[in-house]
Amino acid sequence: MPSIESYFLMRSGKVSYPDKDKFARLIAELPDGQYMTEIEPVGRKRTIKQNNSFWGIPYAYYKRALLESGNYKDISDDQVHQFCMHHCLPADYKERIRREYDEDPGMVDIKTGEVFKSAFRLTTTKMTTVDGMHYYENMQAFYDEWFAGDNDHIPDPDPDWKKKEKA
Secondary structure, rough: OOOOOOOOOOEOOOEOOOOOHHHHHHHHHOOOOOOOOOOOOOOEEHHHHHHHHHHHOOOHHHHHHHHHHOOOOOOOOOHHHHHHHHOOOOOOHHHHHHHHHOOOOOOEEOOOOOOOOOOOOOOOOEHHHHHHHHHHHHHHHHHHHHHOOOOOOOOOOOOHHHHHHHH
């Protein structure tokens, strides 16, 4: 049986569900039996430093490696970003943002009834700090497997890389 995963916010000791009707439907559909509730905190949104480290370290390594491979010409920073997201985003994160997209009803034109929903696209904007750490680790591992030479590995993030680059 699939598990139910639901997110809620705590504010001043009160629970707030983004979609309490959906949660209530899911609970109502459960067959009779014994269940366990597990509550764990969800990490906060990825930091600006974390995002900057993606662009300043691994993406630079990937851009160089992709150009040196001879398979790409004039690759843009956004294309490197798309490549890394496609190959290195954590699977559980991809599933979570896909599920959020699928559950979003889109916009309904009240005159015509037409539903508009933008196309699904991978993104890093919904990452938590933990997602960001796993993404960085995945970029290091993928690079090591496909591009790295003897002394060519993506280093661990340095929170002060931007300051050092300007010096």
